[in-house]
Amino acid sequence: MGNTAYDFTTDDKGEISVKGLDAGAYTVEETHTLPGYNTVPKFTFTITATGLNQNEGENTLTVTTSKNGSGLVTNSSSGGGTVTLTVKNKKGSGLPLTGLNGVTFTWIAGSAVLCIGVAHLIRSRKQAEESEQE
Structure with a gap:
């Protein structure tokens, strides 16, 4: 050919x-x-x-x-x-997560990171208050 x-x-x-x-x-x-x-x-x-x-x-x-x-x-x-x-x-489809799926995943991941940060902040403040009382 x-x-x-x-x-x-x-x-x-x-x-x-x-x-x-x-x-x-x-x-x-x-x-x-x-x-x-x-x-x-x-x-x-x-x-x-x-x-x-x-x-x-x-x-x-x-x-x-x-x-x-x-x-x-x-x-x-x-x-x-x-x-x-x-x-x-x-x-x-071989497309990456975009649109609603991508946004939802980003919100979930961001919320998880925020919750971990807030929990760490609360814990560290509690430990600081307890050490001041001693």
Whole structure:
């Protein structure tokens, strides 16, 4: 396919079928993410072929993924020159606590620190009064 970028759209099952890929490195980048799903980080997969000088059917295709694809991509070879990559797109959000959740957490943490400070102040004043009475 060369260095040309191609756009593919998944079917109703969320699948894309690409035929005729030669051995080499290919980069996958998700350009549109459905609402409620995390965007898959860009990753590279490499196709290597071994045993090409052997009888037909005895050659092997191997697919490896880059670090960004590990944990997201699994592959299986069904023989006959076909390799299936499965990309796991996860639901949810990878955003930090912001908005109401972030504000609530900040208020709780701030209140806890304030309570600890007030308790320490009361204790230290009590100890100072007791030492003055002696």
